[in-house]
Amino acid sequence: MVDVSFGPSGGKRPDPATLEGAYLLQARRKRLYGTILLVFFVALMASGFQTAQDRNAGDFLAGLHRLDDFPGEVFSEAWRNRANLPELFLKFLPSLIETINIAATATLIGVLLGAPVAILSTRGLARWPALTPLFRRMADVMRAVPEIVIALVLIFILGSGPVPAVLAIAFHSTGALGKLFSESAENADLKPVEGLASTGANWSQQIWLGVLPQVAPNWLSYALMRFEINVRASAILGFVGSGGIGYDLKLAMQWGGGKYDQVVAIFLLLFLAIVTFDQISSAARNRLVKGRKDV
DSSP: OOETEEEEEEGOOTTTSSHHHHHHHHHHHHHHHHHHHHHHHEEEEEEHHHHHHHHHOOOTTTTTGGGGHHHHHHHHHHHHHHHHHHHHHHHHHHHHHHHHHHHHHHHHHHHHHHHHHHHHTEEEETTTTTGHHHHHHHHHHHHHHHHHHHHHHHHHOOOOHHHHHHHHHHHHHHHHHHHHHHHHHHSSHHHHHHHHHHHOOOHHHIIIIIHHHHHHHHHHHHHHHHHHHHHHHHHHGGGGTTTHHHHHHHHHHHTTTTTTHHHHHHHHHHHHHHHHHHHHHHHHHHHHOOOOOOO
C-alpha cells in the first residue's frame, strides 16, 4: 500500500517511470520547495524586524501597550467636536471630487494607452509579432515602478498639483491594464479573426470586429477595478503634494491637536467614497461579465 502523502513505505524511492512514482516525486519536490521558501521568508522577516528594532529610538515591544494612544487621542477629540463633522464634510467635498477626477482621468488615459499595448503584446494578434516581447517588457516596466516614485519625479519637474498625479497614475495604469487586457485577448476565439482575414479585412478591422466584441466586457470590468485602485492611489499621492483630499489630510495631521476632527472627517469621506465606488463597480463588473444583476 502506498501513502501518496509520504511516499512508499520502507523509505524506497518512487519509480519515476510509473505514473504514481512520478506524482510522488513531484509532490516531494513541491513540499521541499515550499519548506525552503517558508524558512527563507521567516528568516527574512526576523532579520528585518531585528534591523528595525536596532534603529528604533526605543524598544518596540516595550512601547506596544501605547499603540492605541494616538488613535485614541484623534477619535476622542473628533467625538468632542462631532457637531462640526457635517460642516467639515461640505468643506472637504470639493477636494474629494478633485481626487475622484484625478483617478477617473488617469484611468481613462490608462485604458486608451493600455489597449494598443495589450493588442501589440498578444501572441497571435500582434501587428508585428517580432516586437511582441518588446511591448511585453514595456508593460512590465510601466507597472513595476510605483506611482509615488513617478509622482515625486514629476513634481520635481512640473511642480505640485494634480497633473503629476494624473500622469503618474496613468503611467502605472497603462502597464497594469496592458497586462490584464493582453491576458484577456489571448483567450479570445481566433475563428472570427480568421474569417475576417479570408474576406480581405485588414489588421485593424480584424481586431475591431473580431476581437474587441469578445473582450469588451472583461476589459470594462478591469477598467472599473483599476478605477477603484486609482481612487486610493490619488488620495495617497496627495501626501507628496499632488492635490486632492490627500493633501488636506496631510495638512490636518501636521497641525496635530486641534485639527483631529478634520482628520476623522476626511477619513470618513474617503471611506464612504471608496465603499460606494467599490459596490457600484462590483455590481457593474458582475453584470458585464456574468450578465446578471445579483452580486
